[in-house]
Amino acid sequence: MMEVQVTCTGCGSGNEVHPDTAAHKLECHVCKSVTDLRFTEEHEAGILKDCPVCSRQDFYKQKDFNRKIGVALFVIAAILSIWTYGLSLLALYLVDLLLFRKLSLVAICYKCRTNFRNVSNMKDLPDFDHEMNDRIVYSDHDFKGKPLSH
Numbered sequence: 228m229m230e231v232q233v234t235c236t237g238c239g240s241g242n243e244v245h246p247d248t249a250a251h252k253l254e255c256h257v258c259k260s261v262t263d264l265r266f267t268e269e270h271e272a273g274i275l276k277d278c279p280v281c282s283r284q285d286f287y288k289q290k291d292f293n294r295k296i297g298v299a300l301f302v303i304a305a306i307l308s309i310w311t312y313g314l315s316l317l318a319l320y321l322v323d324l325l326l327f328r329k330l331s332l333v334a335i336c337y338k339c340r341t342n343f344r345n346v347s348n349m350k351d352l353p354d355f356d357h358e359m360n361d362r363i364v365y366s367d368h369d370f371k372g373k374p375l376s377h
């Protein structure tokens with residue numbers, strides 16, 4: 228099922244939610260401010276076409292790298308390298324290469340930064356585009372799901 232992580236406009240916390248057409252509001256678990264949601268049956272089926280938070284249709288995909296786990300693994304490998312003569316760092320490099328580089332993708336809404344995981348049409352979504360990002364964020368341009376072609 229698609230996982231949605233809504234960034235709270237009040238405090239910036241991430242709130243996890245699953246698509247549910249019956250759910251119209253999300254209360255932040257930290258500051259209790261409420262975000263309106265508009266989930267559709269497409270969302271329930273894992274298809275991302277419109278943003279349930281801001282209704283925009285402009286998303287980009289990127290690798291879903293978990294920074295916290297990455298840092299923790301690096302610290303462990305660095306400590307172990309004292310006894311393994313650096314082999315643990317090499318092992319970490321390989322694990323990173325094999326595992327994390329291949330990690331699943333996350334789709335992100337340009338406008339409101341909502342994150343979407345387990346999106347079934349992920350491969351149809353474009354990569355991050357700086358020009359689109361600037362025009363959406365700074366001049367509030369709406370591309371309506373038609374990415375710039377370079």
Ligand SMILES: [Zn+2]
Nearest residue numbers: 235238255258
């Ligand atoms: Zn909040």
Ligand SMILES: [Zn+2]
Nearest residue numbers: 278281336339
């Ligand atoms: Zn959005």
